[in-house]
Amino acid sequence: MINLQIKQKFHQKIKSGVDLIDEKDINPAPEDGYARLTYNGDFVAIAYFSPQNKGIGWIISREDKDINQDFWVNLLSLAKEKRSTYFKSPLTTAFRVFNQDGDGFGGLTVDLYNEYALFSWYNPFILSQKKIIVEAFQSAYPEILGAYEKIRFKPSDYESAHLFGEKKEEKFTILENGINYSVFLNDGLMTGIFLDQHEVRDSLIEGLALGKDVLNTFSYTAAFSVAAAAGGSKSTVSVDLAKRSRELSTDNFEANGFDLEANKFVVMDIFEYFKYADRHDLKFDLIILDPPSFARNKKQTFSVAKDYHKLISDSLSILSENGTIIASTNAQNLSPAKFEEQIKKGFGPKKYKIKEKFSLPADFAVNIHDRQSNYLKVYIIEVLK
Structure with missing residues (x-):
């Protein structure tokens, strides 16, 4: 040192x-x-x-101490204690148990998927400390059967690998808010679900989607759509540009025995889908807008910080009267004030009301002294007459 x-x-x-x-x-x-x-x-x-x-x-x-295995066992054990309510829940078996600076050590996250852990390393030095961290984790979590890892920095020799203990089958289901979701731990950087959105999905289950026709954009594995269906939606349409999204989305609906007749999957650029839906006079009562921070296709690039307003304005033509928009972003470089500016620009002269706001859930512990630590911004917006 x-x-x-x-x-x-x-x-x-x-x-x-x-x-x-x-x-x-x-x-x-x-x-x-x-x-x-x-x-x-x-x-x-x-x-x-x-x-x-x-x-x-x-x-x-901020204390002068040795960063040894005792340090790590204590840090991981404290993080585990913070999440005692999650461990006791019979309805949720996947959540975050260590979240970077929110738990006292930036550069590392650890998630649980049933009895399996997923480590994410965000820089070369934290990866070099793997041995001491994993040994401390096994001491703090003797009940964990096995673990996988993701390397989230470039360049790297690999993105994903088995780390220790038992191996898990390629796909398996976890529980979140009593709903089954199909996940995978050793296939690139994704896992099939974004755990930081579990409170938003719960709001769909608990009434937000009841009786509504729902459009889920940038849908990935359609986790929002599954939650909407569980919450009594009339129908869902899940749109994503990736061809694999259809297969992964089908897995999630079938894991819950939901009828696919009322739940459709579309492989298409979302801006093209807006035009398609408008031409065919399709209307939705609830539209979910949760894009990646940055995306590029053959025709255009999309940046949340500059272009989110386009999603809002384009979705309004297919939104039912008095419909609801879920506006979401995980862009760390976009403050809540700047995000609200994008929303306001997108609505233009139309009147709207922000009914509820979500940020990171409690298992995604944050550093309360640093705004960037609490990166998630989700607004439930009702369009007014």
Whole structure:
């Protein structure tokens, strides 16, 4: 562990509670590894440096301590205690048990899918610490049968692999809010479900989708559509550009025994589908807009920060009178205020009311001192006359 003298501005940032280290905090950045940070000769924090998709490192302790296996066992055990209500639930068997800086160590997430764990490594240094972290995890979670890993940085020799213990079949079902979802742990970076949306899916089950014709855009495996069907929707249409989405979506509906007659899957660019639906006078009572932060096809590129308003404006022509839009984004670089600007621009002169807002659920613990840590923004919007 190196000793590193820091400047006043970075010192103030650490005191404010922010854990993410940016290039502007220390330039040039040290080589990958742990560092003991001091200011005017006094200890400030323990950090580690390693570039990832955001920042160049993380503050991991404001106490002067060794980062050893005892440190990791304690950290993982505390995170486990935070989620005691999830472990007791008979209705949900998949959730996050360690969430980066929300649990005290940026660069690592761990999710549970029944009795199997999924580790995600976000930078080269945290991956180099795999052995000590996995051994500590096995101590804190003796009940876990096996684990897989995802490498979420480039370049990397692989994206996904079996990590330890028993192997799980290619696809299996987990429970969330009492509904079955088909998932997979060793097929690229995806798993078949985005666990951070479980509260939004629960709102669909608990009445939001009741009796409604639902359009689910960028649908992936149609998890929102399955929740809508479970909540008594009249029909669902799930639209995604990826051909594989049809197979994966069918798996989710069949896992619950839901009739496919009223639940359709369309492989198409969503902006083309808006035009198609408008030409055929299709109307929907509820439209779900949950795009990736950035996407590109042969005709155009899409950026949430610049183009989300187009999704809103294009969807209005096929939205029923007094219909509802679920506007969602996980873009970390888009503040709630900027997201609301995109929504306002999309509605134009039309009147609307934001009825409810969702952010990350409790299992996705966040650093309350850093807005970027709580990246999820989901608004339930009712269109007014």
